[in-house]
Amino acid sequence: MQLTPLNDLHVELGANLVDFAGWEMPILYDSIINEHRFTRQHATLFDVSHMGRLFLSGPDAEALLERLNTRPIADMKIGQCRYSHVCREDGGILDDVIVSRLHERWLVVCNASNRDKIVGWIRKHSEGRQVTLDDQTLTTAMIAIQGPDTLALAKDYLTMIDLAGIKRYHCLEGSYLGINYICARTGYTGEDGYELILPAAAGRMLAGSILNAKGALEGRIKPAGLGSRDTLRLEAGMPLYGHELSESVDSLTAGQAWAVDLNKDFIGAPVLRQLQEHGMARQLVGLHIEGKRIARQDTPVEKDGGKIGVVTSGTLSPTLDMVIAMAYVDKQFAAIDTPLQVNLRGQPIAAQVVRLPFYKRSK
Amino acid sequence: MSIPQDRKYLPSHEWHLVEGSIVTIGITKVAADQLSDITYVELPKVGTMLQAGSAFGEIESVKATSELFSGVSGKVVTINTELNNHPEWVNQQPFSQGWMIKVEATSPAELEKLWNAAQYAQVYPT
Numbered sequence: 001m002q003l004t005p006l007n008d009l010h011v012e013l014g015a016n017l018v019d020f021a022g023w024e025m026p027i028l029y030d031s032i033i034n035e036h037r038f039t040r041q042h043a044t045l046f047d048v049s050h051m052g053r054l055f056l057s058g059p060d061a062e063a064l065l066e067r068l069n070t071r072p073i074a075d076m077k078i079g080q081c082r083y084s085h086v087c088r089e090d091g092g093i094l095d096d097v098i099v100s101r102l103h104e105r106w107l108v109v110c111n112a113s114n115r116d117k118i119v120g121w122i123r124k125h126s127e128g129r130q131v132t133l134d135d136q137t138l139t140t141a142m143i144a145i146q147g148p149d150t151l152a153l154a155k156d157y158l159t160m161i162d163l164a165g166i167k168r169y170h171c172l173e174g175s176y177l178g179i180n181y182i183c184a185r186t187g188y189t190g191e192d193g194y195e196l197i198l199p200a201a202a203g204r205m206l207a208g209s210i211l212n213a214k215g216a217l218e219g220r221i222k223p224a225g226l227g228s229r230d231t232l233r234l235e236a237g238m239p240l241y242g243h244e245l246s247e248s249v250d251s252l253t254a255g256q257a258w259a260v261d262l263n264k265d266f267i268g269a270p271v272l273r274q275l276q277e278h279g280m281a282r283q284l285v286g287l288h289i290e291g292k293r294i295a296r297q298d299t300p301v302e303k304d305g306g307k308i309g310v311v312t313s314g315t316l317s318p319t320l321d322m323v324i325a326m327a328y329v330d331k332q333f334a335a336i337d338t339p340l341q342v343n344l345r346g347q348p349i350a351a352q353v354v355r356l357p358f359y360k361r362s363k
Numbered sequence: 364m365s366i367p368q369d370r371k372y373l374p375s376h377e378w379h380l381v382e383g384s385i386v387t388i389g390i391t392k393v394a395a396d397q398l399s400d401i402t403y404v405e406l407p408k409v410g411t412m413l414q415a416g417s418a419f420g421e422i423e424s425v426k427a428t429s430e431l432f433s434g435v436s437g438k439v440v441t442i443n444t445e446l447n448n449h450p451e452w453v454n455q456q457p458f459s460q461g462w463m464i465k466v467e468a469t470s471p472a473e474l475e476k477l478w479n480a481a482q483y484a485q486v487y488p489t
Contacts, residue, residue, distance in 0.1 A: 032426065033425060227399075227426060231425060292402055293405070294423055
């Protein structure tokens with residue numbers, strides 16, 4: 001299994017480690033619910049070093065990325081980050097990524113589970129183009145700090161970076177004491193925060209100094225694992241590859257039309273334009289579910305005994321204290337407030353279509 | 364934390380405390396820690412007849428859903444209804460407050476096949 005530069009720190013902190021896409025990752029340290037709440041109320045640190053960090057440069061890098069991404073690339077300014085999908089010709093989603101424009105190069109952050117696939121896809125479409133791909137996933141660390149206290153606390157330990165000066169979905173590339181960093185005001189929790197890419201050893205050192213801090217910072221930022229990262233993103237209505245997103249679904253059906261620009265040319269665009277014109281057969285919806293039993297991935301969604309959909313993710317929302325899920329349902333059952341059922345091991349449990357996201361932070 | 368010596372254990376982590384013909388069943392701390400964040404415990408109705416080795420309920424955590432097994436045959440005489448409102452008791456006090464069901468055993472000899480504390484601790488050291 002692949003280890004992140006923070007692996008020994010996870011062990012020291014008593015993490016419950018699991019195999020995630022070939023990486024040994026912390027699912028939790030103490031409790032998923034406690035880590036979830038601490039992120040909503042204070043600030044937590046996530047090791048996201050398993051995510052792919054692909055740097056593209058060369059005269060044709062911009063044109064290549066424009067061709068591969070569902071959102072425009074050429075109009076991006078240096079220091080801008082943009083969420084986008086990468087599709088096959090038939091519209092199936094290969095991955096969801098964040099593209100950042102840096103000085104004379106680009107950064108594509110992709111899912112750990114899709115890294116090999118995306119590297120292959122980029123290489124395949126680089127043929128005949130002047131593009132250099134530099135995969136720095138194994139030589140760097142990536143740390144996410146998320147939560148309402150993030151910016152206030154960063155003033156004490158991240159003095160070299162003016163976090164407040166980085167706008168949402170923007171990033172800053174710099175060097176401090178010879179250590180190159182990229183700091184992006186992005187995240188996957190529904191809270192304010194940042195994601196920092198550093199050389200592996202520097203990332204380990206920073207994470208250790210934050211989580212083992214004495215003095216003013218002590219206990220103010222706690223470690224959080226992939227378990228709470230999942231419940232946080234689900235409350236925030238963000239899709240997860242392998243759940244809401246896959247090669248067998250398209251970006252429009254997945255409710256991600258905002259991440260697709262049908263006016264530009266990209267791989268998959270003709271199919272998506274047709275789909276837009278003729279309408280989708282099913283749609284991603286949010287569900288509130290009665291009771292305390294969690295409807296997990298693949299749970300059937302029913303209307304009066306007939307199967308009309310399937311759950312993609314579900315959990316007991318720690319913030320709302322109710323069972324929530326995302327599901328694909330046939331179009332005619334996708335309207336807000338539609339009463340439906342989820343079939344939990346033979347028992348129909350009442351559910352209702354609700355607006356996404358389930359949770360939105362107050363500004 | 365050492366596990367209670369006064370009980371019998373299934374490899375699937377259920378403990379069995381025998382008091383006369385009544386057997387109280389719950390899950391071990393190893394299992395509760397592994398599940399973490401228990402959100403729901405589904406227990407059988409009082410009066411349900413159980414077969415040794417069969418599932419009597421389900422336990423859900425944020426992470427996963429697992430079945431609960433009984434190591435004895437018999438009738439369910441009491442269930443811990445408090446777990447409806449306090450599933451977290453299974454995380455906090457798995458060997459006491461987090462108990463699940465009491466069974467009137469019909470074949471107490473079945474319990475002899477279960478692991479003792481030392482055997483359980485050898486396979487699942489804490």
